[in-house]
Amino acid sequence: MISSPLSANQVPEKKIRYRYETSGRWYKGSIHLHTVSSDGHLAFDQVVQKYSSEKFDFISVTDHWCLPDLNGNRETLPLLVINGVELDGYDNLGTYYHVLAIGASLKASFLTRNFLKSLRNFYSQGAVLIWAHPHWTGNSIREGMRHKFHGLEIYNHSSQCENGSGYALSHWDGMLNHNPDFLGFATDDSHFQPDQPYWKGGWIMVNTTDCTQQKILEGIHQGNFYATQGPSFNSIEYGENTVKVETSPVTYVRLIGPRRKGQWIHALDKKPVRQTEFELPPDWHYARLEIEDAVGKRAWTNPLWQYE
Ligand SMILES: [Zn+2]
Ligand SMILES: [Zn+2]
Incomplete structure (x- = not known):
């Protein structure tokens, strides 16, 4: 615990604690990628093989509006797969978003045809909601403040390779001025299409004791991770x-x-x-x-x- 890095006129009622606890192990994870279940080129098993061959400890397969069907074989996979999905749609003010939802208890029944309702379902079930590639989509900081996102993609490798719009560091600092807990993620958004081969460009490293869904998701919720392109x-x-x-x-x-x-x-x-x-x-x-x-x-x- 620390006394308070806030001056007297800034949110003085809130207590704060240091975020990082790095005595566990660092686990490497890719949390935004697509398969043939949406607009990706490779099957689920091929994507799992690719990431495990590069020593990733966990991935979250985030097909558009579609949860991965693991057929109960999670235990036999060579790396941890966390349930995930990518939602896109318009809010009630007509702003278009892409959002990743990641969580242990995601169910297909949470997906309704309504974008905001689906987001609310996932939020209430404890999913991590990540505002995806805001520069690529063309979202403003004000638009990011409108919804209960836990964090954003500060680097999306595919958006960077294709459109030069993969970074969202100024969105992040803008959000942090209003919400100093907002988390920053780096992702591949890999599709493995012949003309979209990009991957291994952005990932996260979570510090925790075990590579289980529960521990990794706890580490993500607490922000006990960093985003990286390599260092x-x-x-x-x-x-x-x-x-x-x-x-x-x-x-x-x-x-x-x-x-x-x-x-x-x-x-x-x-x-x-x-x-x-x-x-x-x-x-x-x-x-x-x-x-x-x-x-x-x-x-x-x-x-x-x-x-x-
Ligand atoms: Zn997207
Ligand atoms: Zn995507």
């Missing part, structure tokens, strides 16, 4: 108003806060950085870390403390 956070530890990280070799480490606030270190002419410590400014209502390696690949933590 890794090996440990994230807190001192008295400080955060200390060990990472893969990187060129930049940035502590990013609201609006213009930031601290950074770089190793432009020196050896790559592997260890960094920052002081957590008491007047920022959120702070998140970003690392970048020598070839420009980045990884992002969630906000470093959470609100109750």
